[in-house]
Amino acid sequence: MKMGCHCWLARQCFDSPSHVMNFLLKTGAIGLMTDLFSTNDPTKSRLARREFLQALAAMSAAGWMAGEPRSLQAEEPIQQPEPTADACILLWMAGGMAAPETFDPKRYIPYEVGMPVNDMLSTFPAIDTPVDGLQITAGLPEIAKVMDRATLIRSAVQPDLGSILHSRHQFHWHTGYVPPQTVACPHLGAWAAKVLGSNNPVMPAFINIGQRLEGVGEKEELKAFTTGGFFGSEFGPMNLPYPEVAARAVQPPSGMTGQRFQSRNALYRELIERNPHREYASDYQQESLLRSMDNAYRLLSSKDRAAFDINEEPKESREIYDTGRFGRGCLLARRLVESGAKFVEVTTEYVPFLHWDTHNSGHETVARLHSEIDRPIAQLIRDLEARKMLDRTLVIIASEFSRDALMEGKPGSNANDQATFKVDKIEEPKHYGLHRHFTGGTSVVMFGGGMKQGFVYGKTADERPLVAVENPVSVMDLHATIMTALGISPKTAYLTEGRPFYVTQDGHGQPVKELFAKTPASV
Numbered sequence: 001m002k003m004g005c006h007c008w009l010a011r012q013c014f015d016s017p018s019h020v021m022n023f024l025l026k027t028g029a030i031g032l033m034t035d036l037f038s039t040n041d042p043t044k045s046r047l048a049r050r051e052f053l054q055a056l057a058a059m060s061a062a063g064w065m066a067g068e069p070r071s072l073q074a075e076e077p078i079q080q081p082e083p084t085a086d087a088c089i090l091l092w093m094a095g096g097m098a099a100p101e102t103f104d105p106k107r108y109i110p111y112e113v114g115m116p117v118n119d120m121l122s123t124f125p126a127i128d129t130p131v132d133g134l135q136i137t138a139g140l141p142e143i144a145k146v147m148d149r150a151t152l153i154r155s156a157v158q159p160d161l162g163s164i165l166h167s168r169h170q171f172h173w174h175t176g177y178v179p180p181q182t183v184a185c186p187h188l189g190a191w192a193a194k195v196l197g198s199n200n201p202v203m204p205a206f207i208n209i210g211q212r213l214e215g216v217g218e219k220e221e222l223k224a225f226t227t228g229g230f231f232g233s234e235f236g237p238m239n240l241p242y243p244e245v246a247a248r249a250v251q252p253p254s255g256m257t258g259q260r261f262q263s264r265n266a267l268y269r270e271l272i273e274r275n276p277h278r279e280y281a282s283d284y285q286q287e288s289l290l291r292s293m294d295n296a297y298r299l300l301s302s303k304d305r306a307a308f309d310i311n312e313e314p315k316e317s318r319e320i321y322d323t324g325r326f327g328r329g330c331l332l333a334r335r336l337v338e339s340g341a342k343f344v345e346v347t348t349e350y351v352p353f354l355h356w357d358t359h360n361s362g363h364e365t366v367a368r369l370h371s372e373i374d375r376p377i378a379q380l381i382r383d384l385e386a387r388k389m390l391d392r393t394l395v396i397i398a399s400e401f402s403r404d405a406l407m408e409g410k411p412g413s414n415a416n417d418q419a420t421f422k423v424d425k426i427e428e429p430k431h432y433g434l435h436r437h438f439t440g441g442t443s444v445v446m447f448g449g450g451m452k453q454g455f456v457y458g459k460t461a462d463e464r465p466l467v468a469v470e471n472p473v474s475v476m477d478l479h480a481t482i483m484t485a486l487g488i489s490p491k492t493a494y495l496t497e498g499r500p501f502y503v504t505q506d507g508h509g510q511p512v513k514e515l516f517a518k519t520p521a522s523v
Contacts, residue, residue: 083487084450139370155458200340362433394449480509
């Protein structure tokens with residue numbers, strides 16, 4: 001389909017349901033809902049991934065078949081917390097950002113041929129920040145300058161899911177649930193869209209910037225959590241993989257008249273009615289598709305669509321952000337939040353073995369990533385502060401897990417060793433870096449949104465294993481903290497498929513009160 005006024009609309013309304021159903025029919029995936037990753041056999045791991053895809057397809061299909069989710073507020077009254085943030089920007093370091101190479105520097109030894117891998121903890125030296133005693137790694141000088149506005153969690157932990165599959169951990173981080181599940185789990189952004197809505201009725205509440213969902217590895221797994229889940233299409237993300245051309249997604253093609261635009265919109269609605277897979281979708285899900293079309297049509301007809309055009313930004317501003325797609329995505333996110341979006345995710349993009357997924361040449365790759373994220377993130381914080389928006393905008397830097405030079409998973413894990421070069425000593429530059437996945441302790445940075453400033457929470461060990469040794473923060477409690485800041489109780493739940501489904505796993509998430517400058521009421 002030619003990119004134009006309905007490119008987002010078409011993806012939302014046609015590609016997803018037909019893709020899910022075709023995939024489901026080909027794989028025969030209905031009912032396959034078991035944990036498939038407790039294996040240390042690479043052959044079995046590949047089989048497990050295929051079966052995992054089948055389970056994800058079944059889960060997605062269940063979402064299309066689900067009826068209208070019903071709030072449990074009437075049966076289980078809860079008091080929603082007073083929000084400390086009106087919007088959230090999640091800066092996603094996809095692929096496993098190594099904490100010792102970014103926000104939790106350890107003992108540094110420069111590159112040297114013959115150095116034992118066991119001696120390698122950080123491959124960058126530490127640099128000071130304005131906060132006494134707080135250092136981050138070299139390569140992030142601009143972020144270092146704004147750390148006095150930040151809360152830094154150095155003790156975030158992830159569960160041991162057996163053999164590492166990035167998208168499985170990313171699914172868990174973005175939804176709060178370990179896949180596969182028996183229902184289609186909504187993304188955190190979908191929860192914000194459903195419970196809170198947008199700050200501007202014309203703007204999409206949930207927008208995802210920078211991640212391609214076609215033409216990349218593990219695309220089916222990525223689609224499984226980049227979704228509104230059982231809430232329906234209207235609460236799913238508007239996906240903008242290329243921020244520099246985001247404006248094209250919200251404008252008619254050149255030369256299209258208003259009458260033709262209306263006719264095309266009517267035709268799309270008719271095509272939905274004739275969708276050959278319609279019998280597989282519930283009335284609610286079909287109506288949600290139509291509502292998503294109405295929402296899109298309203299945006300495409302509004303002057304608010306100008307927020308999607310980063311070329312309207314002054315040249316000086318564009319140049320600061322223009323370090324690549326991620327940098328341009330940060331600029332777009334700021335413009336969208338200014339215009340009323342509730343939850344915006346900007347990703348460095350997950351592509352297997354690229355970017356933060358450093359299986360070799362880690363030091364060289366991370367040095368490049370430093371240059372791509374440093375200026376844009378710092379400028380985003382400065383811009384929000386200058387516009388008096390930072391206090392009410394929660395900006396989060398996070399990743400699915402950390403990395404280590406020697407240990408895969410965490411102590412006691414049976415995860416496969418996935419480093420490309422399994423060497424004991426550094427012989428070439430490609431050996432220098434943190435090439436194994438580590439779930440025992442990582443960093444999350446939070447700016448604004450009611451969080452403390454210049455504050456460090458938690459600690460990891462100084463020597464390997466670099467596990468969290470003080471105040472570990474689980475994904476569930478991190479989610480509870482984020483949702484509480486936005487004004488959503490961690491016990492918020494909807495009834496779907498005959499079961500209550502909570503925004504944090506089974507409603508057990510506890511916000512980390514120590515992170516808030518002022519504890520929200522009802523927490």
